[in-house]
Amino acid sequence: MIYMGDANWWNNRFSARSDKLMAHDSKLEADMAVFPNHGTALDIACGDGRNSIFLSKHGYSVDAVDFSETALERLHSFANAEKQIIHTKFIDLSNDSAFDELKEYDLIIINHFRLNKSLYPDLLKHLKKDGYLWVNGFHEIPSNNPNVTNTDLLIDGDFEKITNCSLQNKELYINGEHKLVRYIWKKNKVEGDQ
Numbered sequence: 001m002i003y004m005g006d007a008n009w010w011n012n013r014f015s016a017r018s019d020k021l022m023a024h025d026s027k028l029e030a031d032m033a034v035f036p037n038h039g040t041a042l043d044i045a046c047g048d049g050r051n052s053i054f055l056s057k058h059g060y061s062v063d064a065v066d067f068s069e070t071a072l073e074r075l076h077s078f079a080n081a082e083k084q085i086i087h088t089k090f091i092d093l094s095n096d097s098a099f100d101e102l103k104e105y106d107l108i109i110i111n112h113f114r115l116n117k118s119l120y121p122d123l124l125k126h127l128k129k130d131g132y133l134w135v136n137g138f139h140e141i142p143s144n145n146p147n148v149t150n151t152d153l154l155i156d157g158d159f160e161k162i163t164n165c166s167l168q169n170k171e172l173y174i175n176g177e178h179k180l181v182r183y184i185w186k187k188n189k190v191e192g193d194q
């Protein structure tokens with residue numbers, strides 16, 4: 001579980017990074033064709049914002065949440081430099097009430113963070129009807145990142161509590177030395193629908 005770490009561990013990691021914004025996730029870019037071309041988006045465990053900024057440039061109004069203050073400070077500095085406005089919230093995603101203050105979104109992304117499966121039902125209350133949930137991460141432990149352990153790997157069981165959504169696509173793929181998996185869910189019903 002080192003990969004998820006605690007907030008201090010992540011603050012130190014973000015402090016040690018260069019002042020350059022990392023490239024956004026290439027799988028997210030490839031999947032943009034599936035999603036509406038504008039709307040509202042939520043970036044869960046956004047880090048220092050590479051994907052939030054990418055979505056904002058695509059025309060989304062983006063809320064981004066993380067528990068690393070250093071990451072969120074860096075995100076704001078990168079967003080300013082890129083002339084994008086991202087709304088950030090400091091949220092600990094291990095907390096049961098993590099999503100209480102959030103709005104509703106057309107797109108929710110989770111990249112390289114393993115959300116506790118018990119939180120998916122709450123998270124999906126914040127997804128609009130016909131909205132998409134995009135989850136991407138490690139499928140196998142990468143040989144070049146000693147911080148990733150078995151408990152960080154995404155598995156199908158992570159999504160077992162999801163209702164009112166259909167799995168549009170699951171793809172196992174390789175990017176360099178990384179074996180990854182990406183899920184796309186679409187919300188087909190909201191509470192009150194028959």
Ligand SMILES: C[S@@+](CC[C@H](N)C(=O)[O-])C[C@H]1O[C@@H](n2cnc3c(N)ncnc32)[C@H](O)[C@@H]1O
Pocket residue numbers: 004005010025044045046047048049050051065066067068071091092093094110111112113
């Ligand atoms: C591997 S980074 C991924 C960052 C970003 N999604 C990206 O693709 O660049 C994992 C992120 O999860 C955040 N994180 C880990 N545990 C968390 C928690 N309990 N609550 C909120 N954020 C957390 C870390 O601060 C870090 O920004």
